[in-house]
Amino acid sequence: xxxxxxxxxxxxxxxxEVNITCSHNNIATNDYITWYQQFPSQGPRFIIQGYKTKVTxxxxxxxxxxxxxxxxxxxxxxSLSDTAVYYCLVGDLSGNQFYFGTGTSLTVIP
Amino acid sequence: xxxxxxxPRYLVIGTGKKxxxxxxxxxGHDKMYWYQQDPGMELHLIHYSYGVNSTEKGDLxxxxxxxxxxxxxxxxxxxxxxxxxxxxYLCASSATGGPTGELFFGEGSRLTVL
Numbered sequence: 001x002x003x004x005x006x007x008x009x010x011x012x013x014x015x016x017e018v019n020i021t022c023s024h025n026n027i028a029t030n031d032y033i034t035w036y037q038q039f040p041s042q043g044p045r046f047i048i049q050g051y052k053t054k055v056t057x058x059x060x061x062x063x064x065x066x067x068x069x070x071x072x073x074x075x076x077x078x079s080l081s082d083t084a085v086y087y088c089l090v091g092d093l094s095g096n097q098f099y100f101g102t103g104t105s106l107t108v109i110p
Numbered sequence: 111x112x113x114x115x116x117x118p119r120y121l122v123i124g125t126g127k128k129x130x131x132x133x134x135x136x137x138g139h140d141k142m143y144w145y146q147q148d149p150g151m152e153l154h155l156i157h158y159s160y161g162v163n164s165t166e167k168g169d170l171x172x173x174x175x176x177x178x179x180x181x182x183x184x185x186x187x188x189x190x191x192x193x194x195x196x197x198x199y200l201c202a203s204s205a206t207g208g209p210t211g212e213l214f215f216g217e218g219s220r221l222t223v224l
Contacts, residue, residue, distance in 0.1 A: 032211070034211070034212075036213070041198075041218065041220070042215075042217060042218065043200045043202065043215025043216055043217060043218055044153070044200075044213070044215055045215070046212045046213065046214075049212075087153075091211070092211075093211040098143065098155065098202075098204075098211075098213055099155060099169060100145070100152055100153040100154075100155075101152060102152045103152060
């Protein structure tokens with residue numbers, strides 16, 4: 001299973017774009033990159049998933065370079081409600097085991 | 111909205127008691143998981159199941175046990191609770207062969223052992 005490394009914490013002002021980078025140097029050919037968001041006292045929630053290049057949905061974008069050894073979650077124009085912990089997971093879609101790393105605690109400041 | 115439910119949401123019990131945390135999902139997912147998470151800390155996988163009668167231990171050693179007799183139900187049991195078991199327990203499920211392998215989480219069961 002590919003190990004992931006993320007910054008422990010980040011601060012951002014409301015309205016700014018936030019980019020959270022995840023390193024996964026030993027990602028395997030069949031692995032996808034998935035990001036989850038967790039609010040206090042709740043279970044994580046799926047945000048976005050990608051294999052390569054760029055993926056965009058209604059809440060975020062995911063940028064994956066050609067070597068796939070890292071990925072960047074981009075949150076456009078964050079608001080206070082985006083304050084949460086963001087986890088990067090790497091694994092194949094068979095989903096036999098999902099391992100969460102330490103995550104990045106994002107604090108949005110008014 | 112994910113259809114996965116955990117009960118109880120909060121439980122305070124004394125040392126030595128037997129407890130069972132319930133987890134049920136109505137999505138027909140084959141795979142189910144239990145995670146343990148202390149406040150402000152990362153999630154640790156303690157048990158998972160590929161389907162009925164299948165259970166495996168995760169990366170974090172746990173004194174709890176699980177069973178999977180029905181697809182929709184994945185209870186976790188502690189035979190003799192201790193203060194070191196105080197934590198939040200999160201149940202999740204995912205579909206085999208689904209487009210994303212997305213995990214759906216319940217709201218968690220917060221256990222306090224006195």
